[in-house]
Amino acid sequence: MSPATILVLLAVATGAWSAAAMRLHRGHDYERVFDRQEADRVQGLPGQPSRSPGPGCSSVGYGALEELGPFLVQKGKPEISLNPYSWNKEANLLFVESPAGVGFSYTNTTKDLSQFGDELTATDAHGFLVNWFKRFPQFRGHDFYIAGDTLLATKILEGNKKAHHKKDRINLKGIMIGNEAIDASSDDRGLADYAWDHAVISDELYGGIKECSFPDNGEESAPCNHAWNEFFGSIRNIDIYSLYTPACTDTLANTSRSNSSSSASSWKLAGTALARIHRGRPYNTYDPCADYHVVDYLNRGDVQAALHANVTGMPYAWTPCSDALTNWTDSVSSTLPAIKGLVEAGLRVWVFSGDTDDRVPVTSTRYALRKLGLATVKEWREWFTSDQVGGYTVVYDGLTLVTIRGAGHMVPMIKPVQASQVFAHFLDGNELPAKPVAASAA
Numbered sequence: 001m002s003p004a005t006i007l008v009l010l011a012v013a014t015g016a017w018s019a020a021a022m023r024l025h026r027g028h029d030y031e032r033v034f035d036r037q038e039a040d041r042v043q044g045l046p047g048q049p050s051r052s053p054g055p056g057c058s059s060v061g062y063g064a065l066e067e068l069g070p071f072l073v074q075k076g077k078p079e080i081s082l083n084p085y086s087w088n089k090e091a092n093l094l095f096v097e098s099p100a101g102v103g104f105s106y107t108n109t110t111k112d113l114s115q116f117g118d119e120l121t122a123t124d125a126h127g128f129l130v131n132w133f134k135r136f137p138q139f140r141g142h143d144f145y146i147a148g149d150t151l152l153a154t155k156i157l158e159g160n161k162k163a164h165h166k167k168d169r170i171n172l173k174g175i176m177i178g179n180e181a182i183d184a185s186s187d188d189r190g191l192a193d194y195a196w197d198h199a200v201i202s203d204e205l206y207g208g209i210k211e212c213s214f215p216d217n218g219e220e221s222a223p224c225n226h227a228w229n230e231f232f233g234s235i236r237n238i239d240i241y242s243l244y245t246p247a248c249t250d251t252l253a254n255t256s257r258s259n260s261s262s263s264a265s266s267w268k269l270a271g272t273a274l275a276r277i278h279r280g281r282p283y284n285t286y287d288p289c290a291d292y293h294v295v296d297y298l299n300r301g302d303v304q305a306a307l308h309a310n311v312t313g314m315p316y317a318w319t320p321c322s323d324a325l326t327n328w329t330d331s332v333s334s335t336l337p338a339i340k341g342l343v344e345a346g347l348r349v350w351v352f353s354g355d356t357d358d359r360v361p362v363t364s365t366r367y368a369l370r371k372l373g374l375a376t377v378k379e380w381r382e383w384f385t386s387d388q389v390g391g392y393t394v395v396y397d398g399l400t401l402v403t404i405r406g407a408g409h410m411v412p413m414i415k416p417v418q419a420s421q422v423f424a425h426f427l428d429g430n431e432l433p434a435k436p437v438a439a440s441a442a
Contacts, residue, residue, distance in 0.1 A: 042307055064095045066290050067412040068419065073293040080297065085416035090424050092139070094132070098125050098149075104298075104309040104318065117330035122151040126159055129170060140167060145348075145427065147176040150335045153342055174348030176426055179360045179409045182351075183334040183368035185214045190364025192231070198243060200358065201234055217333045235358075239288065242408025243356045248289040290413075291320055336371055343374070343398035350400045350426045354407030354414065355391065362403055374399055383432035390418045393432055402432065 063069065068087040071080040087093055097105035099121040101113050133140050146153050153175045160169040181187050196206040209231060212224035220228065232240075239247040246252070297303055298318045304310045310318070332338075342349050351369065353362040374396035382389045383402070391403040404411050404418050412419035425432050 064093075066294060067410055068416075068423075069093065069095070073290065073297045083416075085412070085420045087412075087420060087423050090420070090427055091145070092142070096125060096128060098128075100124065103320070104304075104307070104314075106312060106314065114327040117328055118151055118332055119330055122149065122155045125149065125152045126155040129156070130159070130168070133170065137167075140171070142171065143173045144171045145174050145176070146172070147178065147423075148180075150175065150177060150180070150338045150342070151332070153347070154338045157341070157345055172347065174350070174426070175342060176423070177339070177349070177351045178411060179353050179357050179365075180335075180351075181360050182339070182365060183216075183336050183371065185216045185334075186367035186371065187360060187364045188212075188220075189214045190361050190367050191358070194358055194361035194363040195231070195235070197363075198358065200238070200243070201231060205230060205234065239408070240358045241410065242354075242414060243358045244406075245356075245408065245414065246288045248291070253289045253292055295319065334368075336368060339399070340372055343372075346398075348426070348429060349398060350402060350422075352402040352404060352411065352422055354409060354411040355403045355405055356407060356414075357409040359409055365401070369396070369399070369401060372396075372399070378431075381434060383434060384436045385418050385421055387436040387438065390415075390421065390432070395431070 064071075066072065068083070068085075070083055070086045070088050072083045073079070074081050097103040099105070099116045100107040101116070107113065146156075153172065156170050156172045160172070163169045192201075192206060192209045195201045196203075205227065208227040209224070212220055212227065237247065239245060295318065304318075339349065351365060353360075353365045355362045376394065377397055378395035380392060380394040382391070383393050384390055389405055391405045391407075393400065393402045395401075402422055404415050404422065407415040407418065411422075422432065
């Protein structure tokens with residue numbers, strides 16, 4: 001397989017390069033380019049156990065430090081440890097904080113924060129990528145994949161058509177879409193059905209919601225909005241993003257942060273725009289309050305200096321989700337047309353879904369994909385991790401759907417082994433194993 005670079009929209013690139021390797025290339029002023037790259041290099045992070053190289057909310061905070069990056073923030077203290085299931089073992093990873101105003105990203109023009117929408121966000125992200133490849137031209141020839149934004153993938157295809165020179169094109173090969181809100185009508189219908197099927201809401205509440213029309217634009221009547229408010233109120237004490245794992249209660253949060261000394265120790269998750277997102281660590285040391293540890297770590301001055309972050313001196317503490325974006329000007333009600341366009345363009349398109357996520361449940365995803373009308377190439381079947389069922393998969397004409405059994409919204413946190421397995425098969429373009437695989441001896 002040719003070298004690959006993955007955009008995990010979640011800006012930090014992991015990987016190694018050297019002055020000697022850079023100077024072997026011809027056709028570029030690599031002495032000058034290398035000096036700029038060296039200024040951007042993250043040499044190491046405080047508390048980092050080793051320096052082995054490898055290929056809405058904060059992507060660095062959530063994606064890199066809680067899910068699939070090379071390091072995970074530890075429980076009880078703002079330090080990091082190696083992630084044995086990091087995706088950078090398969091490819092170079094590029095994490096992007098998007099849009100401006102989220103995480104460490106920022107804009108010099110305050111009014112921009114009231115003008116962001118789907119279109120501007122995708123345009124800015126594409127502009128970032130074009131400039132990133134100019135800064136790091138040695139990656140231009142790599143196969144490029146996205147784990148995240150459907151609209152950005154569309155923007156890349158459009159940009160490639162307009163590019164006058166081949167070197168200005170991004171070598172996009174495929175996209176993974178994970179537990180993403182795809183289609184408003186399908187999302188809402190599936191959310192209600194999944195919650196009732198899993199005994200989370202009452203018959204009466206479910207009946208009230210089922211009276212709603214589930215319009216394509218997501219704009220319901222006043223009685224239906226009332227029913228939805230009751231729905232979210234009724235599940236406030238569980239983690240809707242991971243139905244069968246513990247929620248981060250005040251008691252757990254205070255206990256897990258007992259050893260923390262961060263200047264952001266007074267930060268409250270409940271005060272953010274997405275306060276319902278309580279996610280946990282991926283394996284036996286599962287911690288539903290992991291967000292707090294990330295906040296503590298990324299608010300350390302030495303960590304920010306190591307990341308070359310907050311160089312403008314943000315007048316506020318780093319938080320995983322931002323309330324600074326005061327107005328979202330446009331939001332597509334369905335990305336199905338975009339997904340169809342990606343399939344028709346011949347890209348590798350995989351949609352994966354943790355089957356214990358009740359915020360964007362697999363039920364919603366299946367309802368949405370059904371609207372594409374794609375022919376089934378290989379029927380629904382189970383796939384295996386070692387000798388256990390890892391989930392289920394079905395191959396459509398141009399699109400593969402994969403479920404991950406027992407995983408919530410943030411699949412790599414709850415099921416890291418299965419998540420990395422799905423990722424590796426996606427990159428290789430290979431189907432997941434249809435039969436049990438003997439576990440290797442410890």
